[in-house]
Amino acid sequence: MAQSPDSLPVPELPVAVAALAAAPISVVVFDAEDRLRFANAEMLRQLNMPADTVLIGRTQRELSRLIAFRGLLGPGDPELLAEQLMRVDRSRPHRRTGRRADGRWFDFISEPLPGGGFVSYSFEVTQHRRAEEEALERNRQLELALRHQHTGIGLYNAAHRLVRHNDAYELVLGLVPGTLQPGSTMTEVYQHMLARHGADSPILAAVEERERIDRSRPHDEIRPLPDGRALRNISRPLPDGGFLETVEDVTPLRRAEDEAQHRAATLRGVLAALPHGVCVYDADHRLTMVNEAYQRILKGAELKVGDHLLDMCRAREAAGEYGPGVTGEEVYRRQFEYTGTPRQRIRPDGTVLSVRNAPLPDGGHINVVADVTALHQAEAQAQQRADLLRAMLDNMRHGVCLFDRDLRVVARNDLALTLSGLRADEMVPGAHLDTLRELQFQRGEFGTGPAAEAAYRARIRLIDPRSRERYTRTRADGTVIEISSDPTPDGGFVRTYTDITEEQRIRAEMEQARRVAEEANSAKTRFLATMSHELRTPLNAVIGFSEALLTDDRLPEEALEFSSAILEAGRHLLSLIDDILQVAQIGSGDLPVQTRPLFLPSVLESAVRLVRGVAEVAQVSLTMECEAELPRCMAEERRLRQVLLNLLSNAVKFTPVGGGVHVTAETLPDGCLGVTVRDTGIGIDPEQLPRAFEPFVQLETSHDRRYGGSGLGLYLARAFARAMGGELTLDSARDQGTTARLRLLRAPAPISQEQTA
Numbered sequence: 001m002a003q004s005p006d007s008l009p010v011p012e013l014p015v016a017v018a019a020l021a022a023a024p025i026s027v028v029v030f031d032a033e034d035r036l037r038f039a040n041a042e043m044l045r046q047l048n049m050p051a052d053t054v055l056i057g058r059t060q061r062e063l064s065r066l067i068a069f070r071g072l073l074g075p076g077d078p079e080l081l082a083e084q085l086m087r088v089d090r091s092r093p094h095r096r097t098g099r100r101a102d103g104r105w106f107d108f109i110s111e112p113l114p115g116g117g118f119v120s121y122s123f124e125v126t127q128h129r130r131a132e133e134e135a136l137e138r139n140r141q142l143e144l145a146l147r148h149q150h151t152g153i154g155l156y157n158a159a160h161r162l163v164r165h166n167d168a169y170e171l172v173l174g175l176v177p178g179t180l181q182p183g184s185t186m187t188e189v190y191q192h193m194l195a196r197h198g199a200d201s202p203i204l205a206a207v208e209e210r211e212r213i214d215r216s217r218p219h220d221e222i223r224p225l226p227d228g229r230a231l232r233n234i235s236r237p238l239p240d241g242g243f244l245e246t247v248e249d250v251t252p253l254r255r256a257e258d259e260a261q262h263r264a265a266t267l268r269g270v271l272a273a274l275p276h277g278v279c280v281y282d283a284d285h286r287l288t289m290v291n292e293a294y295q296r297i298l299k300g301a302e303l304k305v306g307d308h309l310l311d312m313c314r315a316r317e318a319a320g321e322y323g324p325g326v327t328g329e330e331v332y333r334r335q336f337e338y339t340g341t342p343r344q345r346i347r348p349d350g351t352v353l354s355v356r357n358a359p360l361p362d363g364g365h366i367n368v369v370a371d372v373t374a375l376h377q378a379e380a381q382a383q384q385r386a387d388l389l390r391a392m393l394d395n396m397r398h399g400v401c402l403f404d405r406d407l408r409v410v411a412r413n414d415l416a417l418t419l420s421g422l423r424a425d426e427m428v429p430g431a432h433l434d435t436l437r438e439l440q441f442q443r444g445e446f447g448t449g450p451a452a453e454a455a456y457r458a459r460i461r462l463i464d465p466r467s468r469e470r471y472t473r474t475r476a477d478g479t480v481i482e483i484s485s486d487p488t489p490d491g492g493f494v495r496t497y498t499d500i501t502e503e504q505r506i507r508a509e510m511e512q513a514r515r516v517a518e519e520a521n522s523a524k525t526r527f528l529a530t531m532s533h534e535l536r537t538p539l540n541a542v543i544g545f546s547e548a549l550l551t552d553d554r555l556p557e558e559a560l561e562f563s564s565a566i567l568e569a570g571r572h573l574l575s576l577i578d579d580i581l582q583v584a585q586i587g588s589g590d591l592p593v594q595t596r597p598l599f600l601p602s603v604l605e606s607a608v609r610l611v612r613g614v615a616e617v618a619q620v621s622l623t624m625e626c627e628a629e630l631p632r633c634m635a636e637e638r639r640l641r642q643v644l645l646n647l648l649s650n651a652v653k654f655t656p657v658g659g660g661v662h663v664t665a666e667t668l669p670d671g672c673l674g675v676t677v678r679d680t681g682i683g684i685d686p687e688q689l690p691r692a693f694e695p696f697v698q699l700e701t702s703h704d705r706r707y708g709g710s711g712l713g714l715y716l717a718r719a720f721a722r723a724m725g726g727e728l729t730l731d732s733a734r735d736q737g738t739t740a741r742l743r744l745l746r747a748p749a750p751i752s753q754e755q756t757a
Contacts, residue, residue, distance in 0.1 A: 026046050026122040064086055067085070096108050150248075152168040160186045186211070187211075209223075218234075228251070275293065278366065281309055283363030285364075286307065287308075287312070288305065290303050297353070297369055298353075298369065300319075309332060320348055354372045355369055400413050400495070402494050405490060409428065409433075409436075419479075420436070420497060421445045443476075444476045447474070448476075465485055466492070483496070593720070595725070598632055600630055614652055620659050620661060622661050644677075644742075646717040647677045661678070661679045663676070673746055675741075677742075678737065678738075681737055684734065685734050686732070726744045
């Protein structure tokens with residue numbers, strides 16, 4: 001209603017003014033002196049003020065402050081908002097959209113009046129804004145759907161340059177993803193295809209044909225590719241002069257051309273029509289429009305333009321369309337219940353329909369029908385699968401409980417109840433994890449005493465259940481439970497409970513068996529060490545007496561020969577006993593070494609000198625080469641010499657007559673020192689190399705072995721090398737020789753350069 005100052009009588013308003021007073025939009029009029037001359041009831045309603053409030057006569061500044069403080073200008077400082085409103089130039093038309101403090105949106109329009117002053121209108125556009133937001137969301141969803149389409153889609157502008165395309169566009173064309181870029185011309189696309197597929201005649205023909213296509217008109221074709229695939233290319237012109245091209249792999253259709261043509265015609269027919277049945281009724285409830293999809297979905301109950309809705313409902317009732325107990329009048333009334341929620345009904349032929357009604361501005365309404373039979377069946381099948389999954393979940397040997405991102409139960413099986421100590425009425429969907437933990441703590445599932453409480457509090461404060469973890473817990477009855485948590489893509493997690501009591505028992509038994517085996521091995525090692533010491537005493541006597549006999553000139557030559565054989569055998573047996581003693585020390589973990597800086601060439605020369613005589617007898621050349629100014633290494637001289645002697649002896653022993661053994665010493669790239677012993681001998685099969693370092697192993701196992709030995713040389717050499725901080729490796733191949741590489745640590749500090757070991 002219009003308002004006037006208390007000092008002035010209210011004149012009778014013209015019809016137009018009365019209409020403005022009752023209009024559903026806010027209307028205010030200011031005169032040339034910047035005073036309010038008219039305000040309708042909608043203005044007071046928007047201000048949330050009593051209907052009898054007097055606004056007439058107030059200045060624009062007063063009304064601007066009132067509007068700002070009532071929240072119509074949105075959040076913020078009301079004084080600042082009012083001042084901004086005052087700065088608007090009212091001598092010109094002005095329009096803006098603003099959001100009130102309560103979240104609703106309004107359009108504000110200001111128009112100047114001929115005699116000075118202005119009129120201002122405001123009306124709510126919240127629904128329009130929400131519709132725009134929904135449209136943006138739909139566009140985002142359409143963009144997402146485009147990216148995941150299996151059909152390749154390329155959008156070109158009027159200059160036939162690529163504007164947008166999805167990933168499938170390149171894949172279907174046989175191009176590597178990322179090949180095409182926005183702005184690529186059609187010619188460049190064809191060049192990429194030729195580069196990818198080659199200049200095959202089908203490709204060249206396809207490219208030439210595509211270049212001749214008139215993109216201003218619809219085009220549809222199927223073309224073969226050299227790889228046996230067939231592509232369907234559909235081009236549709238766009239209003240801006242560009243065109244939309246879709247490319248689809250239709251290889252199966254190519255194999256049945258007649259069927260493919262039929263399906264293509266069907267597809268074009270489907271694309272030409274809406275996917276849902278639509279019919280429109282006017283304000284008199286008579287049918288004004290119906291599409292082909294509606295007639296097809298409701299075959300047998302088709303409509304004719306001009307039919308009245310009530311007559312149609314009664315006719316369908318008579319035909320049994322609605323089923324028993326449902327009248328046409330009831331269906332007629334439901335057409336005007338615009339709840340926004342679709343209704344479902346099942347036709348006599350079993351078709352499931354989804355029906356939605358919406359009012360139209362002219363007083364009529366629209367009716368949309370969709371055939372959701374497949375969806376209905378899919379939901380039934382999904383429910384069946386859910387029941388099967390539930391049965392599987394209930395029969396698992398693990399307890400499983402699924403939690404959402406808010407730590408609330410979504411689903412669980414019965415075994416989860418047993419292993420967690422909770423009841424079925426407690427671990428229900430919606431129950432919070434903290435509540436379940438509290439119940440477990442009260443029942444002693446975390447144990448008893450301060451330790452249990454500390455563990456319970458720590459899990460609440462420090463551990464995020466959504467993180468991946470696994471731990472064990474012993475229940476009050478002694479059952480050992482393994483609990484694991486794994487995150488789910490939606491931010492929740494799945495918790496699995498496993499009874500590992502028996503597994504723990506078996507593991508304990510295996511650990512006990514391992515300890516027993518280790519004790520037996522230790523006893524064997526001690527026995528070897530003891531027997532080695534016990535054998536040395538009489539063996540030393542044999543060696544000593546043999547040496548004494550060899551110095552007696554009174555003995556006959558035959559006795560001296562026997563004494564020499566006894567001495568050689570005794571020394572060989574003593575060497576074997578020493579090796580066994582060293583193996584026993586290694587097995588017991590007692591292999592003391594005292595490393596110090598050594599001049600490596602001196603030790604090498606000493607070892608080569610000791611082996612040279614054996615090499616000459618075997619007619620094997622033995623050479624050595626050392627890097628100039630070789631740094632010193634960290635090693636124990638006796639152990640290092642034994643390692644080198646073992647390597648050199650093996651190399652000479654397994655090298656045939658006329659072969660050679662070459663020894664080198666150099667600085668490695670990492671600063672360490674390397675010794676390489678390379679021979680031209682019989683070599684070792686690569687698959688047998690790991691066994692070469694095992695104790696008492698002879699890779700030649702026949703009874704008439706050509707090469708003797710105890711099989712301890714390489715084992716001891718690697719053990720000594722590792723004890724000194726180095727490493728020993730082998731490279732070999734059958735009949736191609738063997739290369740042994742010894743890596744030694746470099747001495748950390750410079751020392752005097754005396755040429756001794």
